[in-house]
Amino acid sequence: MSATADGEGGAGARRGRDGAHFEKTPRTGRRDEHAKAGAGALQYRGFGGGPARKGRRFEPVDAPPSERRGTDSRRDFRKGRRPDRRADADIAPHSDFRSEHGRPGGGRDEDPRAQRRGERTGALWIYGRHAALAALRNDARKIRRVLAAESALEWLNEADLPPDRRALIVRTAPFEIDRALHDGAVHQGLAVEVEALPRARLRETCAPDGRNRPVVVFDQITDPHNIGAVLRSAAAFGACAVIFQDRRTPPLAGALAKAAAGAVETVPAIEVVNIARALEGLKDLGYFCAGLDGAATMTIAEIPRDKPVALVLGAEGAGLRRLVGETCDGLFRIPLDSAMESLNVSNAAAVALYEITRSPP
Secondary structure, X not given: OOEEOOOOOOOOOEEOOOOOEXXXXXXXXXXXXXXXXXXXXXXXXXOOOOOOOOOOOOEEOOOOHXXXXXXXXXXXHHOXXXXXXXXXXOOOOHHHOEOOOOOEOOOOOOOHHHHHOOOOXXXXXXXXXXXXXXXXXXXXXXXXXXXXXXXXXXXXXXXXXXXXXXXXXXXXXHHHHHHHOOOOOXXXXXXXXXXXXXXXXXXXXXXXXXXXXXXXXXXXXXXXXXXXXXXXXXXXXXXXXXXXXXXXXXXXXXXXXXXXXXXXXXXXXXXXXXXXXXXXXXXXXXXXEEEEOOOOOEEHHHOOOOXXXXXXXXXXXXXXXXXXXXXXXXXXXXXXXXXXXXXXXXXXXXXXXXXHHOOOO
């Protein structure tokens, strides 16, 4: 599409609303969108970023954002995103907020759009009051910074935190916490940027201590909310560790840590390459490996209690993989009423852990 300001359009040319001529290309039927070089020539573009078409409005490419007519917002709506209204707004940057210790609240030295998606390189966020407080109280957890809204600051003041942890707290506006986390994160005005905890080792962590504490093994469970809920149950019933496959585990942070309500900080997490081999290692330590399977003939009441138990959980729908199921010492089901076919994996884990750890009659 060619737009010229000299009024000479040639064959097939027509005049636009602003008096510019647009030439039609004979081969394609499309217009050349670049203005011919010359005094006063302007370039135009459509809202979609491609060649302008009939019926579209045009904006000068070099026009400042304040003079454009909603180009970016319309593009965002078509792509299913909420338009970024902050581009032309006078919003104070994060560095304008200062902590109680007089330090700047932290600058945005990276792409702000990446910060809004929580995609900062190497950043792990734990949010929600109980999960964040557990991270702050865990001496093994390295904390980078703590973002706290005014309401959360009052709540934190009642917590017994050591001075070195309190020094990391930055008073922050709630929208700045929103920008740091992924969309839809319910942070309750508190978010902690952390480094990953060091992974525990199987033989040292799961060595029997005479208390017959269970171990929970995840086989291809990848939903963060389910994993977090199982971690919470594992902590409640005194599990000594949880075991994941390293290639299939989401980060132990974010929504997973919030669902775990602090259990990420208290239950050691072990990552292994192969689940079946890990079960063999647990057997060598004296564990009885019990897999949950809705089609099993034995019920969880028949799980032996004379030795520690490794409870193996499969993904919802798919269940345990064949080799993992064959490696287990036995497969067991939870007896359910015929009106309900199955339980959510986190609920099933809680029921099985209760049965395994309760005192025998």
